[in-house]
Amino acid sequence: MEITHKRMNRADLLSISGRLDAMHAPELKQKIEELFAEGRYRIVLDLSALEYIASPGLRVLIEARKKARDWKLTDLEGGDIRLAGLPDRIREVFDLTGFTSLFEIFPNATEAVGSF
């Protein structure tokens, strides 16, 4: 798994490629927590190059979104983890586990960043 990080004005963009399984999920968790520690709670995860996801990866996503949403700028604005570019197999896991309705999912990273 590889994670590349791009800092934008509106949000931080993490592009994740390869396998997000039990072996690699902690790396993503750590990367997201580093951003939280810097006060960056608006994060887009670009999953378009992700080949594989297993439940430890899903767990990182849901826990991260819970933390991000706890951070509030105003009553209406706050942190969030938004997702972009789900490949078919990843989408299938999301559909099986009910994750599709738990996240805001955008067709590509540009739209996801723009949504903040």
Added chain:
Amino acid sequence: MPSASLTVPAQLDSLAVISEFVNSATHRAQMSEREAWQVQLAVDEAATNIIQHAYADVATGVIQLKWLIDAGELQITLVDNGHPFDPTQVPAPDIHSPFEDRQAGGLGIYLMHKLMDTVAFDFDATANTLVLRKRFAEPNAVAVQRFALDGRLDARSTTTTLAPVNVALAAGARTILIDLQQVTFLSSSGLRALLLVRRELNERHGVLTLCGLQPQVEEVFAMTGFSQVFEIFRTAGDALASIESRNSA
């Protein structure tokens, strides 16, 4: 019955080796890409559970894996000597609960059940045994689909001449034999159409076999180097014998 075994240390960096092992099974079963991915994910989840729960406080455990293919079913067994941990007793997560109430755990086991036909757990004094089973469309049980083409395979008629083959392809055929005995002319368009059939079959781990080439048709294959790409036999009998021996291998 084809089978194989593997023993690995119960550590997360064994997951890649386990994935390779599962890959050898799904490939042998000639599963579709999607079925193969489903088995991969289910076994990955099972192994992760063993590593993180059964061996939670043990650094030196091992997982013994075995796969077995029998009568259109792939069976994968995982055995460990950790704490008894019965994944079939873990309550399923409520996948319809709203985000605020959604729990992060239990998804691996839930996925195993969703992706496989059966998940069975057993344990005795020393070992936990988890058996995952998945049925698959058995390609070897399906008779060879044989097509005797008649006419010309050129720019004008290839589509029509090959139509029955493409109908079979669309219906999921995996083993196709094309008899070219009555084909008097083959052009580059005909060749391209045959290559497309071959590529489609390769993608589903199937096979295209040709036979009965007339000399002028055989020459086109030879000139273009495609004699080596296609499986070509002199007679339909030779072709069927080859398919038969491949299936029983």
